[in-house]
Amino acid sequence: MTAPDADLVRAVEATLFASDLPLTAEQIARHLGAASVRVALDTLVSHYAGRGIELVERGGYWHFQTAADLAHLLRREREDPRRLSRAAIEALAIIAYHEPVSRAEIEAIRGVQTARGTLDVLMEAGWVQIAGRREGPGRPTIYATTAAFLAHFGLASRRDLPGIDELRAAGLLDPIDAAYAALTAGESDE
Amino acid sequence: MTAPDADLVRAVEATLFASDLPLTAEQIARHLGAASVRVALDTLVSHYAGRGIELVERGGYWHFQTAADLAHLLRREREDPRRLSRAAIEALAIIAYHEPVSRAEIEAIRGVQTARGTLDVLMEAGWVQIAGRREGPGRPTIYATTAAFLAHFGLASRRDLPGIDELRAAGLLDPIDAAYAALTAGESDE
Amino acid sequence: MSEDNLTLYGAQDADWLPLASAPGNDDALYLELDGWEGPLDLLLDLARRQKVDLRTISILDLVDQYLGYVNRAQALRLELAADYLVMAAWLAYLKSLLLLPRDPEMQPSPEELALRLQLRLQRLGAMREAASRLMARDRLGRDVLPRGMPEGIRIDRKSRWTANLYDLIQAYGTIKARNVPVVHMVRERPVVTLEAALERVARLLGVALDWVDLRDFLPRAEPGTDPRLTRSALASSFAAALELAKQGRAEIAQDHVFGPLRLRAAAVAS
Numbered sequence: 001m002t003a004p005d006a007d008l009v010r011a012v013e014a015t016l017f018a019s020d021l022p023l024t025a026e027q028i029a030r031h032l033g034a035a036s037v038r039v040a041l042d043t044l045v046s047h048y049a050g051r052g053i054e055l056v057e058r059g060g061y062w063h064f065q066t067a068a069d070l071a072h073l074l075r076r077e078r079e080d081p082r083r084l085s086r087a088a089i090e091a092l093a094i095i096a097y098h099e100p101v102s103r104a105e106i107e108a109i110r111g112v113q114t115a116r117g118t119l120d121v122l123m124e125a126g127w128v129q130i131a132g133r134r135e136g137p138g139r140p141t142i143y144a145t146t147a148a149f150l151a152h153f154g155l156a157s158r159r160d161l162p163g164i165d166e167l168r169a170a171g172l173l174d175p176i177d178a179a180y181a182a183l184t185a186g187e188s189d190e
Numbered sequence: 191m192t193a194p195d196a197d198l199v200r201a202v203e204a205t206l207f208a209s210d211l212p213l214t215a216e217q218i219a220r221h222l223g224a225a226s227v228r229v230a231l232d233t234l235v236s237h238y239a240g241r242g243i244e245l246v247e248r249g250g251y252w253h254f255q256t257a258a259d260l261a262h263l264l265r266r267e268r269e270d271p272r273r274l275s276r277a278a279i280e281a282l283a284i285i286a287y288h289e290p291v292s293r294a295e296i297e298a299i300r301g302v303q304t305a306r307g308t309l310d311v312l313m314e315a316g317w318v319q320i321a322g323r324r325e326g327p328g329r330p331t332i333y334a335t336t337a338a339f340l341a342h343f344g345l346a347s348r349r350d351l352p353g354i355d356e357l358r359a360a361g362l363l364d365p366i367d368a369a370y371a372a373l374t375a376g377e378s379d380e
Numbered sequence: 381m382s383e384d385n386l387t388l389y390g391a392q393d394a395d396w397l398p399l400a401s402a403p404g405n406d407d408a409l410y411l412e413l414d415g416w417e418g419p420l421d422l423l424l425d426l427a428r429r430q431k432v433d434l435r436t437i438s439i440l441d442l443v444d445q446y447l448g449y450v451n452r453a454q455a456l457r458l459e460l461a462a463d464y465l466v467m468a469a470w471l472a473y474l475k476s477l478l479l480l481p482r483d484p485e486m487q488p489s490p491e492e493l494a495l496r497l498q499l500r501l502q503r504l505g506a507m508r509e510a511a512s513r514l515m516a517r518d519r520l521g522r523d524v525l526p527r528g529m530p531e532g533i534r535i536d537r538k539s540r541w542t543a544n545l546y547d548l549i550q551a552y553g554t555i556k557a558r559n560v561p562v563v564h565m566v567r568e569r570p571v572v573t574l575e576a577a578l579e580r581v582a583r584l585l586g587v588a589l590d591w592v593d594l595r596d597f598l599p600r601a602e603p604g605t606d607p608r609l610t611r612s613a614l615a616s617s618f619a620a621a622l623e624l625a626k627q628g629r630a631e632i633a634q635d636h637v638f639g640p641l642r643l644r645a646a647a648v649a650s
Contacts, residue, residue, distance in 0.1 A: 011263050013242030014256035018264055018525035032263060052203030066531055070204040074533050079540040089543050093552035110555055125541035153545045162549055172553025210530040254527055261523035277417055283511035299503050301420025342520045352513040362506040366499050
């Protein structure tokens with residue numbers, strides 16, 4: 001291997017860096033008025049090996065790219081905490097108390113239509129999953145809670161959810177307040 | 191100087207290489223979930239020194255660019271699409287060396303009115319921005335340069351403006367009244 | 381300012397519009413009237429032709445050159461903008477002050493005016509030079525280039541949903557409460573039905589000879605009668621009166637709004 005011309009290596013490096021298209025060795029050589037840039041390309045490939053950037057050839061075209069093992073840096077995820085909407089938490093409660101349930105059953109119990117997005121949110125949160133289809137007319141999809149649901153709400157099992165009598169004792173079935181809450185929540189959350 | 195974490199250096203390198211906008215050290219650190227990337231940036235600057243690409247800081251923002259001495263190889267053939275009028279160029283220099291300045295102050299130095307479009311062109315180029323209003327009579331709008339200005343003209347900070355130290359030492363950045371007072375005071379002392 | 385700096389601001393960058401040509405070439409000078417950004421700029425250009433440091437420049441020479449320029453321009457019938465003429469007048473005045481015997485009382489002194497003009501020229505010269513040097517730098521996108529195909533970095537925001545057990549249970553309680561069957565019950569009220577009122581009004585109308593106030597058709601209210609029954613009777617009787625009028629069996633009259641409503645049997649067509 002011939003000793004690479006340091007200036008040519010620099011020029012090839014800069015040319016490839018600034019180009020908005022992958023370039024062939026011939027295109028680079030023509031652009032720089034050089035006889036050949038093969039050696040320079042090889043030198044650059046070794047120089048960048050193991051760095052955060054690599055020089056790669058794809059079908060004769062050369063370009064710089066982010067090292068493959070660092071691709072995850074290009075697309076990062078950031079989590080924003082968000083509270084569930086009233087509609088979503090009602091749907092979740094119904095699924096938890098009645099699972100497995102179909103969407104139609106959830107709507108029947110809630111007394112209002114459930115937007116498609118509502119169940120998606122619960123599945124995105126990892127608290128609800130599709131538990132198959134109910135045998136019967138239309139074979140509707142049925143939903144159930146997940147282990148992550150129990151973990152998030154600090155429940156050992158679904159049997160830990162308070163029963164109706166306990167809800168009443170806790171005043172959670174007081175019809176006036178409940179009706180008022182439902183009215184106002186229904187407006188703002190859906 | 192602490193020994194740089196090789197993985198962090200690679201990650202910073204990849205992030206800056208991939209980003210389509212210059213990034214501050216804080217933005218990089220936040221993106222990578224790192225405490226600090228200062229050492230990694232320094233390591234990269236030394237690594238790239240003398241190569242075809244260099245890592246530069248412009249007004250706190252970092253980016254890779256081709257080495258300046260390769261300009262003759264890379265200079266784009268096409269005409270500079272942002273060909274500025276002399277008025278715009280002078281206004282830009284006055285803003286850069288005196289910032290923040292009002293339109294009236296620019297006009298006082300140039301001895302001529304500044305057409306309305308002149309400052310707009312500089313703001314559209316992203317080199318000048320409105321920096322609030324000066325407290326005082328009329329509360330005039332004042333202008334200052336941006337990080338994009340520093341990046342475009344290859345300045346790490348306003349301290350790098352060509353000849354700014356000499357101009358300041360010669361009093362040429364002071365208002366006429368102050369300069370005159372200084373001159374006459376100096377004369378009477380002699 | 382050093383000689384070096386002077387030559388620097390003379391250097392023309394590609395971004396500069398053409399400046400005035402070299403000294404001596406007067407015809408070219410006059411043709412480039414649009415080349416100056418105002419009288420101060422012209423003065424600075426003339427000063428630069430003196431080829432000395434702006435601090436040691438002769439203001440008198442400069443004034444002469446400027447006035448000479450303006451005169452020639454006018455002789456050539458070139459149109460000079462008003463501010464060039466204003467400057468010419470001011471410079472002529474300054475020149476006379478500088479040449480005439482001093483008036484010690486005069487404020488500001490002609491020397492001060494001249495010095496201030498010189499300071500202005502120095503400042504403009506400094507900025508022209510600075511602009512030149514700035515434009516001559518290695519400029520990003522022209523001399524130095526950013527990466528041509530950045531992959532771009534993206535941050536996907538993901539929602540981390542939160543809810544607590546109380547919210548969940550409370551929501552369920554709300555649904556349950558909402559679904560408790562609701563029975564509406566209307567308590568029985570004392571009313572006079574329309575049928576009863578119709579029968580009564582028709583019967584009484586048959587025996588009346590002239591206009592009768594509608595209220596006289598009402599059943600007599602015994603002490604202790606539920607007032608709601610009275611109101612119901614009035615409403616029913618009114619409806620009954622309208623019905624009889626519609627059937628052509630009664631006439632209704634009211635002299636003014638909210639006045640007593642009077643009723644009489646319709647004249648039998650004969």
